[in-house]
Amino acid sequence: EVQLLESGGGLVQPGGSLRLSCAVSGFTFSNFIMSWVRQVPGKGLEWVSAISGSAGRIYYGDSVKGRFTISRDNFRKSLYLQMNGLRVEDTAIYYCARVSGKEGYFDLWGRGTLVTVSS
Amino acid sequence: EIELTQSPATLSFSPGDRATLSCRASQSISTYLAWYQQKPGQAPRLLISDASNRATAVPARFSGSGSGTDFTLTISTLEPEDFAVYYCQQRTNWSITFGQGTRLEIK
Numbered sequence: 001e002v003q004l005l006e007s008g009g010g011l012v013q014p015g016g017s018l019r020l021s022c023a024v025s026g027f028t029f030s031n032f033i034m035s036w037v038r039q040v041p042g043k044g045l046e047w048v049s050a051i052s053g054s055a056g057r058i059y060y061g062d063s064v065k066g067r068f069t070i071s072r073d074n075f076r077k078s079l080y081l082q083m084n085g086l087r088v089e090d091t092a093i094y095y096c097a098r099v100s101g102k103e104g105y106f107d108l109w110g111r112g113t114l115v116t117v118s119s
Numbered sequence: 120e121i122e123l124t125q126s127p128a129t130l131s132f133s134p135g136d137r138a139t140l141s142c143r144a145s146q147s148i149s150t151y152l153a154w155y156q157q158k159p160g161q162a163p164r165l166l167i168s169d170a171s172n173r174a175t176a177v178p179a180r181f182s183g184s185g186s187g188t189d190f191t192l193t194i195s196t197l198e199p200e201d202f203a204v205y206y207c208q209q210r211t212n213w214s215i216t217f218g219q220g221t222r223l224e225i226k
Contacts (some may be wrong), residue, residue: 044206044218044219044220045155045163045206045208045217045220046217047208047216050213059213062120095162095163100165103169103210104210104213104215105153105165105168105169105208105210106153106155106163106165107165107168107174109162109164111161111162112162
């Protein structure tokens with residue numbers, strides 16, 4: 001079964017750090033660009049970051065550049081997001097998403113993990 | 120950063136109606152546009168890529184059109200399960216942005 005399963009969300013204080021993980025099954029993980037997309041509950045979607053299959057190309061949205069780091073482990077079929085310097089406005093559901101081919105569209109999504117930044 | 124504007128924020132239709140949703144880009148994005156459907160408590164689902172290509176298993180009642188700055192998602196005959204929020208998304212040089220969404224509600 002094709003599946004993306006996020007974990008690692010929780011409550012963290014402003015300025016704190018958190019590491020999200022996404023475990024993948026059902027497809028050849030190393031062949032796909034992977035991404036993180038977030039959504040404030042009840043609000044719209046915001047693209048966060050993407051990483052190529054070999055991890056040779058990495059991209060970030062402006063709002064997280066310099067604070068978040070995306071990485072992957074193709075042997076473990078896992079995607080990660082290290083989030084440092086967290087801000088209240090980073091509070092959101094974080095989705096792991098597979099990128100369709102070489103394009104920047106998201107054809108497979110996990111169920112998301114909630115990150116809450118609050119004192 | 121390219122902005123996508125979806126208007127109106129909410130549309131009201133009855134099952135069986137034809138619905139047309141709009142997405143406008145702040146500058147030309149060729150046909151690099153996708154549409155997603157999101158239901159409460161669920162992740163988004165890809166419906167359309169490259170403005171007009173239906174994704175796998177998406178019913179034929181969904182169609183997309185447009186190029187440049189103006190795009191449309193059409194649902195030819197609304198089914199009860201189509202009432203949801205719809206987002207457009209553009210991809211240009213890995214500066215990806217989404218529209219703010221249009222909620223399709225039952226009249």
